[in-house]
Amino acid sequence: MVEIIGVHDCKVDAKGRLLLPSALKAQLEAIIGEGFILKRSIFQPCLELYPRSEWNRAVKGVNKLNRFVKKNNDFIRVFMAGVREVELDNTNRLQIPRDLAVFASISKDVVLASALNMIEIWDKEKYEASISESLADFSQLAEEVMGQINESEE
Numbered sequence: 001m002v003e004i005i006g007v008h009d010c011k012v013d014a015k016g017r018l019l020l021p022s023a024l025k026a027q028l029e030a031i032i033g034e035g036f037i038l039k040r041s042i043f044q045p046c047l048e049l050y051p052r053s054e055w056n057r058a059v060k061g062v063n064k065l066n067r068f069v070k071k072n073n074d075f076i077r078v079f080m081a082g083v084r085e086v087e088l089d090n091t092n093r094l095q096i097p098r099d100l101a102v103f104a105s106i107s108k109d110v111v112l113a114s115a116l117n118m119i120e121i122w123d124k125e126k127y128e129a130s131i132s133e134s135l136a137d138f139s140q141l142a143e144e145v146m147g148q149i150n151e152s153e154e
Contacts, residue, residue: 002031002051004114009124012110016101017093018121024112025092032088038096038121039083040103044130047096047104047121049086054117096121 008021025032028051037055041048050058062079065072082100089095096106109124122130134141 001057002028002054002117004028004116004119006112006114008112010110010112012096012101012106012108013093016096016098017089018096018110018112020088020092020094021112024119035085035087036094037083038086038094038100040081040100041120042079044120044122045104045126046123047100047106048115049094049112049119049121051118057117 004024004027006023006027008024010018010021012018020028031051031053034052036052037050039048039050062076065076067073067076082097082103084097084100086094101107104121105123105126106121107123111120111122111124111127113120113122113127
């Protein structure tokens with residue numbers, strides 16, 4: 001399983017290319033050759049960049065859904081909307097397709113934020129607003145989400 005850490009400020013050039021920061025590239029060095037999947041986030045106005053192995057793991061659950069159940073079929077359609085296979089070019093740049101850039105309001109200043117096994121790609125202003133909003137009730141969220149985990153049971 002891939003574990004990615006860090007938050008990186010970056011810029012997208014006029015052609016929609018994003019230079020992967022060296023610190024992030026170093027974490028991904030062993031898996032860069034397998035390629036990446038870029039998609040819209042479900043819950044946030046950002047993009048998600050999955051290493052191919054992590055995408056394959058995520059899609060296993062989706063593949064188990066019965067396509068003859070309408071809500072499953074609807075979910076799959078929206079989940080897969082805009083999904084692209086992407087690779088870094090020889091200068092470690094990632095091309096962000098125009099429709100995905102529009103979805104996430106990505107124009108110039110972006111944030112690459114680790115989300116454990118994938119990377120969220122955010123417009124910098126939207127990222128800062130999201131973090132500020134989340135901080136307001138983070139202690140309550142932390143208690144609800146993590147309060148039931150007992151590490152001694154592992």
